[in-house]
Amino acid sequence: MQTVQIRLHPLGKTISLARGSSLIDVLHEFGVEFPCGGKGTCGKCKVKLLQGEIHCNPEHKRKLEDLGLSPEWRLACMSRAESDLVLEVGQYEAMIQADDTIFSFEARQGYGVAVDLGTTTLVAQLVDLSTAKVLAVETALNPQRKWGSDLVSRLEAALAGHEMELTLMIREEIGAMIQKLITDRMVSVDRVVLVGNTVMQHLFAGSDIKTLSFFPFESPDLAAKHFNASELGWRVDCKQITFFPSIGSFVGSDILAGIHATGMMQRKEYSVLVDLGTNGEIVVGNSDRLICASTAAGPAFEGATITCGMLATTGAISSVALSAGGISCSVIGNVPAAGICGSGLIDAVSVFLKKELLGEFGEILSGDPAIDITEKVSLTAKDIQEFQLAKAAIAAGLEILLRKLGVHPAEVTSIFIAGAFGNYINLENMLQTGMMDFPLDRFRKLGNSALIGAKMFLFSGMDVPDEILSLTSHINLESEEDFQDIYVEKLSFIPPSN
């Protein structure tokens, strides 16, 4: 029997199998799911060919086209391994969130690209403006990550003289993504809408970031930025390229787009939008007034400050539950646990509270230095504290914003949870930790609201963002007189209603 080898990215595992084996049999064992049962209609089993060749028959080719997948992709359910391969498994990149939400739009001619430029991940979608149909999606990790995973390290790198490099590398990456979107399609792009946080906007535009780096962290340069393709070094012909305006120093156009996606600025009833990304941003309000702020909640949920923390990718514990034997958990990719991501962290703390392993102040009641979740993954007393700091930042931010508007939590009818990680959290467990205090049935998980909003912006003029900006005020939570008192109060694990 002849064998071939497949290397799976980003799992980093190499497997040997008989030449001609179907990928559905092999990948199934590595946690890859086949939602449509291998009919080639859902596209969820997609794999990117990094090396080697997988023959693509006419039917397979047609399915790829129907799903809007570019030529380097294959559907694992329709593929066989005839030679050595290196594959990137789409499902292992679950943390990069694309979107297929339906929204109302006014049809126009041409094609547009919506880009969500995140600190960690990048998503670009090619949209047919006559139908609002997404024709193709490209995702990538932000190449600026080599300078650090959070905004502060990017700002430090820029201040240390790498600003131009940061600008050029992100322009180049987005340009390459757009080029891939249109390769093999006889389309030209009429409009590109980019959204991202304020630091990402400044770095993309090549704006001066000094004022964002020092107190009071404000920039005079938050307005929309318009470009042409040649000044960005893009080899795509495009008439209109716009990076949408930021709202405040750390609340960018990703949140502006999120507000648009929720429609909260059109309703009389009060809504809350919480984006649990690298920064935790909160918006509260209605059609009369919106108020927003950012909190330093993100790093813990993205694993940066947790001993065994990691991003929501292969090997991360993504959920933890009580079981007859004590604690059970699920791991992304169905492999041995290598660490824990944000959703797993919230579950773990909630389970520890249910099992009465933690005290009111987050102390480990047994006196042990850590609590084990698996043989290799545990949370230390310091990790629990980091979680408390993050959840208290959200809870205090919410309380201050609601109070500023004079709104009682009971008056809030919708709570939108945005962000890749927000999509995976167990809301009941999150409520138990005291991070938020609203009835469960008022929550709505929104997914990548920045991308939804960016797509909606493809169909509007600048009057829509201008109107949202005119309704929205930004506050700096740390400057609020009683922020520290409320923040300290929210560190405890006793829910406010008890």
Ligand code: FES
């Ligand atoms: S399992 Fe649905 S396309 Fe392959």
